[in-house]
Amino acid sequence: MSQLVLFAVDICAVVLLVFGLYFPRHRRRDLVVAYLGVNVGVLAVASALSTSDVGAGLGLGMALFGVLSIIRLRSTELDQHEVAYYFSALALGLLGALNTTTPWLNAGLMALILATMFLGDHRRLFRRYRHQVLVLDSAVTDHLALVAHLEQLLDARVHVATVQRLDLVNETTVVDVRYALAERAPTTAPGAPARSGARR
Template identity: 75%
Template sequence: MPRLALFAIDLVAVTILVFGLYFPRHRRRDLVVAYLGVNVGVLAVAGALSSSTVGAGLGLGLFGVLSIIRLRSTELDQHEVAYYFSALALGILGPLSGGPAWLCPALMGLILVVMYFGDHPRLLRSYRRQILVLDTAITDHVALVAQLERILGARVHAATVERIDLVNETTTVEVRYSIDRKHAATREAEFAGVAR
């Protein structure tokens, strides 16, 4: 398959990834330009290096280092990191022309399908994660879980205490929990009633 066709397929794929999957689901505008820039940048450099005497491994290694620096420079959620590396992978696959003509487009399609289903809003939607600051210092784990379940109205799967302040009587805890659909519907109805 001609390289220009692979470049065009990459641009279509990253457009679907960013504007078809990421932005409609998460609405974070600043990452749109990051995903597009990373993809096109990797595509350009990998395309240039694949036809030069410089090893492609060196160029991709440099992009790996740059991506680590970029990921450390701001806080990203795990799903945003997954989109970031998907954009990188699409950009790397674009210039590759070895193997059957269908291989690179199929791998790009696989990335899009995995991201579509893996980040689908209906997948495991009752499972949540939050960091809470409680206005009491709770040192007993069983009492902490009971308090969290009462506050959240949900089943707590894990509660990790990050900080207990005995002077100010606060507990900072990361909690992973799930809510049942009936409870979620009731809370959404209550919220809708308050919003009116």
């Protein structure tokens, strides 16, 4: 497998990552440009460094430093799954640029990254679990009472409830909640006639 073919595999992989996995699931257009730019940029820089006298380790370190700086100095908030997509796009670019004696291994590792993101970010994986930061209109100092109130409010089982701010003057509680929605049996749609087992 030549280097140009590996470049083509990387482009196909990042297109599948962005337009096949990320955008259909999360619909954030600005990060589409970011992921494509990170991948192609790392691919270009790493390819240029691999043919120069500069060490590959220095190039890899500079690429990681640049991506970490982007994530750290971002102007908008990123979720953890979006950070994972950043590093996946970065890894795909590096694998596409590395000129090794086993290019099929690079292609296999690209496929492994895509499979991992497909499964790890699948909607059916832990689909009942949620995470929210709530502001309650009362100051709750008792943890058990707080959990009971949250479970009644959310109609869910609360696994973790961490109080971030407790304001006794304004009677408010800011709490970080991680919970699981209760499973409900399917109900008949309103206005739909109920089925009967008897036949006329």
